[in-house]
Structure formats: C-alpha cells, structure tokens
Amino acid sequence: MSATAFTLPAARSNSFARTLRIFLTEARFEFVRLLRTRAFSLAVIGFPVIFYLFFGLIMNRGEHIGGVSVAKYMLAGYAVFGMVGASLFGIGGGLASELSTGWLELKRASPMPPFAYVVAKCCSAVVFGLIIVTLLTLLGITIAHVSITPSEYARMMALTLVGTIPFACLGMVIALLVPFNAAPGVINMIYLPMSFCGGLWIPIMMLPHVLQKFALLLPTYHLSQLVLATFGYASAGSAISHWFGLLGFTLVMLGVAALAYRRLEQNS
Amino acid sequence: MSAVLDPIQATPFTTSSPAVATLSHITKRYANGVLALDDLSLTLHRGEIVALLGPNGAGKSTAVKLLMGLSAPTSGAVRIFDADPRHAATRLRTGVMLQVGKAPEMLRVREHINIFRGYYPNPVPYADLVRAAGLEGIESRMFGQLSGGQKQRALFALALAGDPDLVFLDEPTVGLDIEARRGMWAEIRSLAARGKTVLLTTHYLEEADALAHRIVVINKGRVICEGTPAEVKSLGAATTGTSTSRTLKIIRCVTEVSNSTLLSIPGVTAAELTAGVTVISSTEPERTLRELLALDQNLHSLEVQSPALEDAFLALTSN
Numbered sequence: 001m002s003a004t005a006f007t008l009p010a011a012r013s014n015s016f017a018r019t020l021r022i023f024l025t026e027a028r029f030e031f032v033r034l035l036r037t038r039a040f041s042l043a044v045i046g047f048p049v050i051f052y053l054f055f056g057l058i059m060n061r062g063e064h065i066g067g068v069s070v071a072k073y074m075l076a077g078y079a080v081f082g083m084v085g086a087s088l089f090g091i092g093g094g095l096a097s098e099l100s101t102g103w104l105e106l107k108r109a110s111p112m113p114p115f116a117y118v119v120a121k122c123c124s125a126v127v128f129g130l131i132i133v134t135l136l137t138l139l140g141i142t143i144a145h146v147s148i149t150p151s152e153y154a155r156m157m158a159l160t161l162v163g164t165i166p167f168a169c170l171g172m173v174i175a176l177l178v179p180f181n182a183a184p185g186v187i188n189m190i191y192l193p194m195s196f197c198g199g200l201w202i203p204i205m206m207l208p209h210v211l212q213k214f215a216l217l218l219p220t221y222h223l224s225q226l227v228l229a230t231f232g233y234a235s236a237g238s239a240i241s242h243w244f245g246l247l248g249f250t251l252v253m254l255g256v257a258a259l260a261y262r263r264l265e266q267n268s
Numbered sequence: 269m270s271a272v273l274d275p276i277q278a279t280p281f282t283t284s285s286p287a288v289a290t291l292s293h294i295t296k297r298y299a300n301g302v303l304a305l306d307d308l309s310l311t312l313h314r315g316e317i318v319a320l321l322g323p324n325g326a327g328k329s330t331a332v333k334l335l336m337g338l339s340a341p342t343s344g345a346v347r348i349f350d351a352d353p354r355h356a357a358t359r360l361r362t363g364v365m366l367q368v369g370k371a372p373e374m375l376r377v378r379e380h381i382n383i384f385r386g387y388y389p390n391p392v393p394y395a396d397l398v399r400a401a402g403l404e405g406i407e408s409r410m411f412g413q414l415s416g417g418q419k420q421r422a423l424f425a426l427a428l429a430g431d432p433d434l435v436f437l438d439e440p441t442v443g444l445d446i447e448a449r450r451g452m453w454a455e456i457r458s459l460a461a462r463g464k465t466v467l468l469t470t471h472y473l474e475e476a477d478a479l480a481h482r483i484v485v486i487n488k489g490r491v492i493c494e495g496t497p498a499e500v501k502s503l504g505a506a507t508t509g510t511s512t513s514r515t516l517k518i519i520r521c522v523t524e525v526s527n528s529t530l531l532s533i534p535g536v537t538a539a540e541l542t543a544g545v546t547v548i549s550s551t552e553p554e555r556t557l558r559e560l561l562a563l564d565q566n567l568h569s570l571e572v573q574s575p576a577l578e579d580a581f582l583a584l585t586s587n
Binding site for chain 1: 298300337338367370372387388410423426
C-alpha cells in the first residue's frame with residue numbers, strides 16, 4: 001500500500017469504467033435507501049394509490065369527459081400527482097437533509113463526480129414514478145376496466161421519465177432555499193395546492209375560471225395535459241404549448257437553483 | 269528544530285520532507301463580511317501528523333474546507349500535491365472525515381464502505397478497512413442504528429477507503445470510549461509511519477499532545493504559535509514571562525521564601541502563591557531548585573512538572 005503513495009491515478013479507460021460504475025452504484029443505493037425509508041416509500045406510493053382509489057374509482061359513476069372515461073381521465077391526474085410527489089420528496093427532501101447534516105459536503109470532498117449525486121436522485125425519483133404509475137394503471141384496469149393500450153402505457157412511462165425533471169429542479173430549489181426542518185412542510189405547501197390547481201384531483205374545467213387561467217403557470221397542469229393527450233383527450237392547449245410550459249418552468253427553476261447554490265457556496 | 273524533539277515524539281519525517289499541502293497567505297472573508305482567515309500560511313509535510321488547535325470560531329474548519337477544495341479563498345493560494353484541491357486527481361489522493369450530523373441512515377455500514385471504496389482506483393481491501401476502523405460485527409447494521417462512537421468509526425473507515433496520501437480528520441475521536449480512542453490513535457500513527465500525512469483538528473488537547481508531531485495553534489484566523497507539543501507548551505507558559513526557553517518547568521512547593529526573592533532567583537519567570545502552595549515557572553529549573561533549596565531548609569511538598577498543553581493553549585488564545 002505504501003509503495004503506491006506517490007504514483008498517478010489509473011489509466012484513462014479504467015477511469016471511464018470506474019466513473020460509470022460510480023453512477024450506477026450511487027443510483028442503486030439511493031433507490032435502496034429511499035425504499036428502506038418507510039416514511040418516504042409508503043407515503044409517496046400510498047397517497048396517489050389511495051386518492052385514485054377513492055376519487056377516481058369509488059366515486060366514479062361511469063361518466064365520460066371529452067370522450068375519455070372518468071376513471072381513465074383521473075388516472076392521468078393521479079399518475080402525475082404520484083410522480084410529482086416522488087420527485088419533490090425524493091430529491092427535495094433528500095437534498096435538504098443531506099445539506100444540513102454535512103453529508104453532501106463529505107460527498108463533494110470525495111472523488112465522486114458531483115453529477116453522479118444528482119443523477120442518482122433523479123433516477124430514483126423516476127423509478128418511484130414508474131412504480132406509482134404502474135400501480136395506478138393496474139388498479140384502473142382491474143377495478144374500473146379502464147382500457148389502456150400498450151402504446152399508451154409506454155408513452156405514460158416516457159412522460160414519467162421526462163416529467164420528473166421539472167419537479168426535480170423545483171425540489172432542488174426548495175432544498176437550497178428552505179431550512180432543513182421546514183423543508184417537508186414547505187414541500188407539502190407547494191405540492192398539494194399545485195396539484196389541486198393543476199387539475200390533478202378534480203378535472204381542470206370544474207375549477208373556477210380564475211384558477212383555470214392560473215393553471216397555465218403550473219407544471220402540474222402541463223404535464224397532466226400531456227398525459228391526457230396520450231389517452232386521446234383533446235386538451236385546451238396544443239402539445240407544443242405544454243412542452244414549452246414545462247421547459248420554461250424547468251429553466252426558471254434551474255436559474256433560481258444556480259443562484260441559491262452560489263449564495264450557499266459563498267457563505268460556506 | 270529536530271534538536272529539541274522530545275524522544276517520545278521522535279518522528280520519521282523532517283521539515284525537509286516534500287510539502288504535501290500548502291496554504292499560502294490565505295485570507296478568507298465570507299459574503300457576510302466575517303473575516304475567517306487572516307493571512308494564514310500552513311504547510312503539511314509527508315509523513316507528519318499535524319494538529320490544528322484553536323477555540324471555536326478560530327478558523328479551523330475554514331482552513332480544512334479550503335484544503336479540501338470545498339471553499340475558495342478570498343486571496344492566497346491552496347495547493348495539494350502541487351495541484352488544485354478541486355481536481356479529481358487530487359481528490360483521489362485525499363481522504364476526509366468531517367463532523368457529519370448523520371450519514372444516510374438506511375444504508376448498512378458495509379454498503380457505505382463499499383460505495384466509498386468504489387470511488388478510488390486502488391481502494392484498501394474491505395476486510396482491512398473494517399479491521400482498521402474496528403467495525404467487525406456491526407457491518408450489517410444500518411448507519412442509523414449505530415452508537416455515536418460506532419458512527420465515528422464508520423466515518424473513519426470512509427476517510428481511509430481510498431488509501432489516501434493525505435487525510436483530514438475533523439474531531440475524529442468525539443464520542444469514542446477510551447479503548448476505541450486508543451485504537452484510532454494507533455491507526456493514525458500507523459498511517460504516518462507509512463508516509464501518509466494527517467491533519468487533525470481536535471478539542472482534546474491530550475490527543476494533540478499524544479498524537480501530533482507538530483501543533484499549530486490558530487486564533488482569529490491567524491497562526492499564533494507552531495511547533496512540537498513540547499515547544500508549544502513552553503511557548504504558552506512563557507507568554508506570561510519574558511523568556512522563550514524550551515526547558516520551562518513548573519515548580520510547586522510550600523515555602524517561606526517571599527515572592528520578590530523568588531523572582532530574583534536565576535531562571536524564574538513567574539511566581540505565585542495560591543492556597544498555601546507557591547507555583548514557580550522557571551526556564552532553568554535545576555539552577556532555580558538548587559538556589560531555592562539552599563534558601564529554605566523547611567521547603568516541602570516539592571513537585572516539578574512540564575507545563576500542560578492546556579495551560580499553554582489557554583495562555584496563547586486568551587486576549
């Protein structure tokens with residue numbers, strides 16, 4: 001061991017393989033950690049499932065909204081509700097705690113590529129999102145006989161993958177700006193109103209007119225409209241406008257996160 | 269410098285060993301205006317154990333953060349292995365133990381260790397790490413289930429995971445029982461013996477005394493004193509007197525001789541009567557004792573001590 005004291009690090013090809021392995025290991029253990037943290041995994045999976053069961057399936061009277069059955073329409077809303085919760089609590093909550101305890105600092109001082117940390121958190125949120133969406137789809141199919149084609153399901157999965165990003169950025173902003181103790185509360189204060197106003201719980205056209213206008217600012221609205229579009233529901237805006245809505249929100253959040261991170265670094 | 273080394277502190281390094289890490293003329297002012305470091309310079313050599321001592325808020329953690337590349341200096345230069353501390357190649361050769369409130373609690377000790385081993389091209393074999401950090405038998409426990417001392421040992425294992433050439437240990441033995449502390453000291457000594465460099469901050473002066481080849485005392489962002497534990501003790505005691513001799517001893521006795529007479533005895537730098545016992549600081553203890561015993565035939569309860577590091581530390585950092 002002592003003989004290697006002043007030698008240079010390993011060759012480049014080895015270092016690429018090692019970097020890849022670090023990314024995979026970080027992602028795997030971030031997911032394992034979240035799964036073992038029952039307070040997180042039960043709540044984040046349980047709430048959308050229970051909400052969908054009550055409001056989408058039990059309260060369902062077999063009506064249709066714009067050619068889509070209520071059970072299927074609500075599936076889109078609660079699927080988005082689920083993936084948003086997974087990314088806000090998984091990324092925002094995790095980062096806030098690891099920032100406050102100094103764990104992130106220890107990670108930054110290690111040779112781990114900083115990007116591996118972020119990617120691991122996003123990947124875990126995506127996997128939780130996929131689990132939630134799959135559970136809700138299965139519930140819809142078995143209880144309300146919702147018909148979902150494999151292609152609709154695949155597009156929902158793809159939207160989960162992409163849709164996690166804007167909320168991951170929002171989670172980062174909250175973690176960087178809000179003291180750790182307040183983070184879960186603040187996340188709920190943003191998550192729940194944003195879900196309601198974005199039309200995830202109650203179809204958007206049943207909300208007051210003012211809220212329908214306000215929804216245009218919410219990423220939850222745009223993401224749920226994109227999921228509905230995969231079900232053949234003609235939404236208020238075009239798909240392009242919803243993509244731009246999500247992109248705009250993501251860029252604003254990234255900007256705020258960058259500012260907040262710089263402020264934090266200057267004071268550390 | 270080597271001439272004054274206490275035999276117990278005999279070391280494998282000399283100051284001519286290559287510099288492993290340097291802080292040169294570092295000033296660090298935070299965005300809120302607080303001046304944390306004020307023209308601080310510090311050099312760490314290969315194979316040495318340096319203890320950074322100072323009261324809370326002295327700038328210890330800021331210095332460590334700068335060395336780890338977690339924070340940038342307002343002015344001055346930080347070099348680790350003659351490179352930028354933020355470079356990936358530099359980080360591969362350093363290991364860090366910070367005061368972490370908690371590591372992710374729902375991962376097992378074994379998992380934490382292997383995640384960190386995975387960051388390095390040539391990690392220490394898993395079994396060796398577990399043995400060095402004394403983690404046998406608790407490897408399958410979740411981090412959150414560990415006691416305070418076990419957590420410290422697990423974090424120690426993470427710092428050593430990559431077989432680093434330079435190790436930063438921030439308060440490494442907090443919460444450890446005596447046996448575990450001795451065990452960690454032995455590990456730290458064996459690191460230095462293998463040519464590794466260790467920088468530790470500690471509140472236990474006894475730890476700095478037992479472990480460090482060199483102690484650097486900082487206060488208000490400046491180095492106020494630097495040397496072997498023996499040197500720092502003498503310097504600290506001498507700040508109240510006039511001499512900076514390195515042979516300073518504290519003499520305690522019960523005597524009739526007056527203070528003014530005592531101060532006229534060669535070598536005496538201070539004399540004080542407390543609770544019937546006279547405490548004398550002397551830079552020439554043998555000569556002082558000879559005179560003192562001749563002056564007072566009834567002198568009794570004689571004790572001669574080396575000044576404690578704690579006294580030195582308090583003397584140096586007061587004001």
